[in-house]
Structure formats: C-alpha cells, structure tokens
Amino acid sequence: MNHLNSEDEAVIRIQRLSLKFGGLQALSDVSVDIRSGKILAIIGPNGAGKTCFLNCINGFYHPYEGEILYRERDLTRLKPHQIASLGIARTFQNIELFSGLTALDNLMSARHIHMRRGALLGCLFFGPTRREEIAHRERVEEVIDLLEMASIRKKTVGSLPYGQRKKVDLARALCMDPSILLLDEPMAGMNVEEKEDMARFILDVYELKKIPIVLIEHDMDVVMDICQRIVVLDFGRKLAEGRPQEVKDNERVIRAYLGEE
Amino acid sequence: MRPCGVFDKSYALDIAIIRTWQHWAILISALLVLYLFPLFGSYYLVSFINLLSISIIVVLGLQIVSGLCGQISFGQAAFMAVGAYTSSILTIRYGVSFWLALPLSGIMAGAVGIIGGAPSLRIKGMYLAMATIAIHFVVIWLILHMQITGSFKGLYPMPPTIGGFEFDSDERMFYIIVTVMIIMTYGARNLMRSKVGRAFVAIRDNDLAGEVMGVNLYYNKLLAFFISCFYAGVAGSLWAHLITVVNTEQFTLLHALEYVGMLIIGGMGSIPGVFFGVLFIRILNELVMFASPALAKAVPWLGSSPAASLGLIAFGLAMAVFLVFEPRGLAHRWEIFKSSYRLYPFAH
Numbered sequence: 001m002n003h004l005n006s007e008d009e010a011v012i013r014i015q016r017l018s019l020k021f022g023g024l025q026a027l028s029d030v031s032v033d034i035r036s037g038k039i040l041a042i043i044g045p046n047g048a049g050k051t052c053f054l055n056c057i058n059g060f061y062h063p064y065e066g067e068i069l070y071r072e073r074d075l076t077r078l079k080p081h082q083i084a085s086l087g088i089a090r091t092f093q094n095i096e097l098f099s100g101l102t103a104l105d106n107l108m109s110a111r112h113i114h115m116r117r118g119a120l121l122g123c124l125f126f127g128p129t130r131r132e133e134i135a136h137r138e139r140v141e142e143v144i145d146l147l148e149m150a151s152i153r154k155k156t157v158g159s160l161p162y163g164q165r166k167k168v169d170l171a172r173a174l175c176m177d178p179s180i181l182l183l184d185e186p187m188a189g190m191n192v193e194e195k196e197d198m199a200r201f202i203l204d205v206y207e208l209k210k211i212p213i214v215l216i217e218h219d220m221d222v223v224m225d226i227c228q229r230i231v232v233l234d235f236g237r238k239l240a241e242g243r244p245q246e247v248k249d250n251e252r253v254i255r256a257y258l259g260e261e
Numbered sequence: 262m263r264p265c266g267v268f269d270k271s272y273a274l275d276i277a278i279i280r281t282w283q284h285w286a287i288l289i290s291a292l293l294v295l296y297l298f299p300l301f302g303s304y305y306l307v308s309f310i311n312l313l314s315i316s317i318i319v320v321l322g323l324q325i326v327s328g329l330c331g332q333i334s335f336g337q338a339a340f341m342a343v344g345a346y347t348s349s350i351l352t353i354r355y356g357v358s359f360w361l362a363l364p365l366s367g368i369m370a371g372a373v374g375i376i377g378g379a380p381s382l383r384i385k386g387m388y389l390a391m392a393t394i395a396i397h398f399v400v401i402w403l404i405l406h407m408q409i410t411g412s413f414k415g416l417y418p419m420p421p422t423i424g425g426f427e428f429d430s431d432e433r434m435f436y437i438i439v440t441v442m443i444i445m446t447y448g449a450r451n452l453m454r455s456k457v458g459r460a461f462v463a464i465r466d467n468d469l470a471g472e473v474m475g476v477n478l479y480y481n482k483l484l485a486f487f488i489s490c491f492y493a494g495v496a497g498s499l500w501a502h503l504i505t506v507v508n509t510e511q512f513t514l515l516h517a518l519e520y521v522g523m524l525i526i527g528g529m530g531s532i533p534g535v536f537f538g539v540l541f542i543r544i545l546n547e548l549v550m551f552a553s554p555a556l557a558k559a560v561p562w563l564g565s566s567p568a569a570s571l572g573l574i575a576f577g578l579a580m581a582v583f584l585v586f587e588p589r590g591l592a593h594r595w596e597i598f599k600s601s602y603r604l605y606p607f608a609h
Contacts, residue, residue: 058473084475096470098463100530109459113475119484122455123448129455130273137272154262176474 009036011180011212012057012075017066019052019236026052027063027236034180039206039213041223044233045256050216051093053233054182057214058090059083070180085113089178091169093185093216099158103149103168104140106157110175111136143174146208147201163194167201174205181205181213187222195219199226224248232256264603276454295439299432308431309547311503314442315496316539320523321449321532322492327521328529329458330485331465332381336393337520339400340377340490342512344370344497346410349418349507354409359421363441363498370494371487373400378486382479397517401509415508418501434503441499445492450532452488461485462530522576526583528590537591542576549575 010033019027027049034040042050055061057068059080068075075083089110098106115136117129144150147167152160157168166186173181186202187195199222206213217223223230223244230247232239234256240247247253269275279285299307323337347366351357357365377400380392404410420429421437428434452458460481463471472478501507519542527538549572556571557563587594 060469079477080469080472081475081477084473090473092470096467096473098466098470100466101459101462105459105462109463109471109476110474112456112460112463115456117456119452119455119457119488122457123452125451125455129451130276133276133455134272137276141272172474 008038010034011036011070013069014057015067015069017053017056017063017068019049019056019061019063025236027056030066030233030236030238032231032238032241034212034214035229036212037210038229039202039215039227041215041217041227041230042233043217043220043223043230044239047235048233049236050233051184052236054090054184054214054216057083057182058088084176087176087179088182089173089176089180090182091166091173091184091186093188095162095165095169097157097165097168097172099156101157102154103157103160103171104144104153106168106172107140107143107175108133108136110172111140113176139177140175143171146174146204147171163190166190166194166198170198170201174209179211181211183213183215183217185216185218187217187219195222202226262600262603278450278454292443296436299435304431307435309543311431311435311438313539313543314438315500315503316520316523316543317442317535318445318496318499319493320520320527320535320539321445322489322496323520323524324530324532324535325449325452325461325492326378326485326489327524328531328534329453329465330461330482332378332482332485333386333390333521334378334393334486334489335390335514335517335521336374336377336396336400337489337493338512338514338517339397340370340374340493341497341500341516342404342509343373343400343490344494345501345507345512346404346416346497347494348498349416349501350409352418352502353416359498359502360423363495366498367491367494370497371491374486374490374493375483377490378483381482381486394514397514401512404509413508415506416501418505418507420505421502428502431503434499438499438503441495445495446532449492449535453532457481457484465530519576522580525588526579526590528592531590531592533595534590534592537595541579541591545575545579546572 012034014030014032014034017027017030018025030049030053032040042053044050052061056063057075059075059078059082063076066076070086070088073086075086098109101109115132117132121127121129144153147170149167149171152164152168157165160168170183170186173183183202187198190198202213202215203226215223215227227244229242230244231241232247232250232253239252239256240250242250263269274280279288298310319337319341322340323334327333344366347369348359348362351362351365352359377393377396381389384392405413410416420427420434422428428437460471460476463474463476464478464481464485468478500511504511523538523542524535525538526541527536528534553569553571556567583590
C-alpha cells in the first residue's frame with residue numbers, strides 16, 4: 001500500500017491495449033499509465049475509443065492484446081464485479097442508476113463490496129445486520145454531506161432531474177471507497193453552473209481522498225483547468241500525452257480536432 | 262414520507278419498520294385477533310385464511326425473484342409441487358417428522374429452483390419466462406413418470422403431530438400455517454432492506470451498473486431463485502399436510518399464472534402488495550363461485566360452459582384492467598392513499 005502514496009507512481013499500467021469488434025479496430029496499441037495523486041483526462045473526437053478504454057479497465061470488454069496491470073495483477077480476464085471489489089469505481093456517460101430505488105438506497109448498494117452479512121442474517125435483520133447497516137449508513141451520509149445531496153436523499157432517482165442524477169452517479173461511485181475513480185463524461189449535458197459545481201465536487205474528492213481520477217470530458221475549459229495530465233485518443237490510437245499546455249500546442253492534436261487545411 | 266412533525270433522530274429509527282408505540286399496538290392487536298380467530302370465526306373463513314396464507318408464502322417467493330430481482334418466473338406452481346411431494350415422500354416413506362420435512366422440502370425446492378433458474382444466467386425477460394414455462398412441464402412430467410411420487414395416483418400425507426396432538430383439522434392447521442406465513446413475511450421484508458435485497462434490485466433495474474458496484478450477477482440470480490423456490494417449497498409442504506392429498510392436478514400452469522397475476526395486481530417489489538394481490542384474486546375467485554351458478558340459472562340458454570369459465574374470464578379481465586390502468590398494482594394505490602392522508606388538507 002505504501003508505494004501508492006508517493007506521487008507519480010503508476011497505479012494502473014496499461015500496456016499495448018488492443019480491442020476489436022469484428023472488423024472494427026476500437027483500440028490499437030494504447031499504452032497509458034494511471035498515476036497516483038493525479039487527475040488524468042482522456043479526450044478525443046467522438047468515436048475515438050475513450051469509453052471503450054474505460055470499459056476495458058472495468059471489465060466490460062476483454063482486449064485481445066495487451067494487459068492492464070493493477071498492483072501487479074492483470075485485469076483483462078477478470079469479470080466486472082471482481083474488478084469492482086478491487087476498488088475500481090466508475091460513473092457512466094448515460095447515467096446507469098437503479099431507477100426504482102431512492103438516492104440513499106442507490107448509495108447503500110455501492111457498499112455491497114464492503115458488507116459481509118448474507119441472505120440468512122439479512123432475513124433475521126436484528127443484531128449483526130442492523131449494526132452493519134447503520135455503520136455503512138454513516139459512511140454513505142459522509143458522501144451525501146460532501147456532495148450536498150441531503151435534500152434528495154429519500155427521493156426515487158427515476159424522478160430526479162438530469163443534473164441531480166449525474167450527482168447520484170458520482171456519489172454512488174464514491175460510496176464504494178474506491179482506490180481509483182473512472183468518470184465517463186461527468187459534465188455532459190450540464191449548464192455552466194452545474195458544470196462548475198461538478199468540477200468543484202471532483203476537486204473536493206481529489207483533495208480529500210487523494211486517489212487517481214480518470215476523466216473523460218469534452219469541455220476543454222474544464223479539462224485544462226482541473227487535470228494534470230491529458231491523453232488524446234483518435235481512431236483508437238494514442239495521439240499525444242502530456243501536461244495540458246503541451247497537449248494544447250501539439251500539432252497532431254490540433255489537426256485531429258480541426259482537420260487538415 | 263414521514264407524517265408532518267416526525268423526525269428520525271438516529272439511523273436506527275430511520276431504517277425501522279415499526280416506529281412508534283401506535284404501530285406496535287396495531288401490530289400486536291392484529292396478531293391477537295388473527296390467532297384467536299379460529300375460536301370465533303366460521304369454518305369457511307378459517308380455511309379461507311389457510312388458503313390465503315399458503316398463497317401469500319408462494320407469492321412472497323415470486324416477489325423476491327420477479328419483483329425484486331426482475332427474473333420473471335412461471336415455474337412457481339411446479340416448485341410448490343416439488344415441496345409438496347418432497348414433504349409427502351419424506352413423511353410417508355422415510356418416517357421423517359413433518360417439522361423436519363417442512364424446511365427440507367423448502368431446501369429441495371430451492372435446489373431444483375437453482376437448476377430451473379440457471380437459464381437466467383444467459384437469457385432475460387420474455388425468453389426467460391418461456392424457459393420457466395418449460396421447466397414447469399419438465400417438473401410435472403418427472404413427477405408423473407416416477408415411481409416414488411405415486412405417478413398420477415398421487416400421495417396421501419398425514420397431518421402433522423406434536424407429542425400425540427394431531428393437527429388434523431383446518432382450525433388446527435391454521436396455527437401452523439399462519440405462524441409460518443408470518444415468519445416468512447418477516448424474512449422477506451427484512452431481506453428486501455438488506456444488502457442482498459439491494460443487490461437483487463440492482464440486477465432488476467440495471468444489471469450492468471450492478472456489476473460495476475461489485476454485484477456478482479450469477480451468484481445473486483441463483484440466490485434469488487433459491488430463496489424464491491424455498492418459499493414455494495415450504496408452501497407446498499404446508500399445502501400437502503393441510504389437504505392430505507397430493508397430485509399434479511393441484512399444480513398446473515394455470516396456478517403458476519394465477520400467482521404471477523397476484524404479483525402484478527398486488528404490485529411488483531412491495532411486500533404489502535403480495536397481501537393485496539392474493540386477497541384480490543382469492544376474493545374474486547370466491548365471488549365467482551357464488552356468481553356462476555346464479556349466472557347459469559339466470560341465463561339458461563348460455564349453457565353451463567360460460568358459467569364454468571367465468572373464473573378465467575374474471576381473472577383475465579382483472580389482469581388486463583390492472584396492466585392498463587395501474588401497472589404498479591394495488592400497493593402503489595396504497596402508497597398514494599397513505600401520502601395524501603398524511604398531507605391532508607394540502608395537495609402536496
């Protein structure tokens with residue numbers, strides 16, 4: 001665990017990752033290090049393979065080549081729930097919440113990997129299960145305080161507006177007490193005010209937990225402001241990697257975004 | 262929603278189901294009335310409550326696998342049959358006491374349920390519903406073609422005894438059945454608000470996100486089927502020793518459909534909904550029993566067949582009406598009533 005605390009240590013090493021759907025090469029030969037204590041942004045035009053990249057890390061897709069090493073362990077053959085229990089949490093581009101549950105229960109469901117009492121004790125409830133529920137509820141309430149969600153705690157998430165649901169999605173990932181946070185377009189479809197709020201929450205989380213965050217985002221202002229490193233993908237290839245200013249000035253990146261003359 | 266002016270001062274109070282002394286008073290007096298009921302209630306009503314309680318146990322199981330976990334199952338009648346036959350065989354052939362055979366038949370039905378639920382690992386929705394219908398027929402076929410189950414002649418289990426006391430009448434069985442029903446309700450309600458219940462709902466609402474939260478889909482789907490079929494098995498065992506005759510005619514696909522109907526009319530995902538749904542369909546059936554001879558007499562030119570199928574017509578009509586006008590079932594109506602009662606005289 002100790003080596004994680006030192007900055008610039010690679011927490012996840014992704015080496016020569018290649019993913020194919022039939023004849024479509026979604027990712028080819030992508031190598032990225034996710035370093036501790038850094039916010040890493042992944043940017044690129046639509047269809048560049050950004051979400052595919054996250055889907056490989058958390059086990060939805062299995063690349064045919066390359067490896068994803070997390071603490072010397074290869075993740076490429078593991079199932080999503082196994083990867084989740086290693087502490088890799090993510091949010092989704094299109095908000096994938098449990099729409100029939102309240103915001104609170106959505107967050108409690110994220111404590112799944114930390115809770116131990118099974119079905120039989122769950123049926124009895126009183127005693128160990130109740131104590132466990134209350135202990136985990138306290139952890140969930142910390143996240144609710146952090147993200148200022150107290151007023152929507154008992155609301156069914158299906159009835160919440162878009163911006164609030166995005167927030168529940170982030171809160172749910174945080175409730176897993178993750179060691180890495182993967183955010184897939186947390187600010188898509190938000191107005192400026194909501195974007196500022198979300199950026200503030202992401203920075204709060206980053207300051208508080210000191211965990212590496214991987215962020216896919218289209219809003220360049222946000223990316224330039226809050227990220228320390230940027231990886232640019234285009235047609236499944238890595239175009240550039242570096243500090244925001246370096247990437248901004250990179251010829252190939254400008255060409256990918258604005259096209260050839 | 263809490264009534265105005267009620268604040269939860271601790272998380273323990275917030276997650277409690279029975280919250281005030283009024284709740285306790287209502288609960289205890291209702292239980293007292295229920296347990297004293299055979300002393301003053303008519304024989305007809307006592308056996309009606311027996312039937313209701315057994316149906317409630319079956320539908321509670323269905324609520325867990327379909328309402329919570331979202332895996333539609335039409336196999337509930339077959340799993341009930343597994344429980345009924347297991348209990349009968351154990352008590353008749355092997356001299357096992359009913360009190361041991363009751364949980365064992367639940368476990369046996371649960372084990373068969375895991376096999377029956379295995380298709381859910383690959384298929385969802387309508388296709389899974391079709392697969393469970395197939396499982397229903399496989400189970401019934403096996404029962405009919407095995408020696409040990411008495412084939413089409415069925416089995417004749419004995420009423421349970423305890424220290425020489427025989428539970429040989431509906432009034433006496435009432436105490437066993439109602440007690441088991443209360444315990445099973447308690448278990449289902451608590452399961453719903455614990456880790457496993459939330460994992461089930463996660464699978465129902467969004468299985469991808471559930472996996473990302475660390476929910477093992479395979480394990481939890483099979484667990485849901487096991488628990489659901491455990492409920493059906495226990496209900497089957499109670500049924501066998503109440504009726505003391507077991508044959509496959511008691512566990513047809515129509516019964517399975519009826520249980521799914523109770524679930525939909527009551528409301529998916531709600532424990533009170535199970536009670537509402539069972540009450541609704543069972544009372545409807547009783548009304549039809551009174552109405553159909555009257556119908557046959559009043560409109561003689563219809564002959565006897567429409568009157569005989571009045572039950573099916575009423576059931577189908579009720580299902581259609583609920584699916585169109587209140588797909589969330591009576592439980593949803595009940596929630597609306599409760600919140601508007603608490604808000605009265607304000608609208609929201």
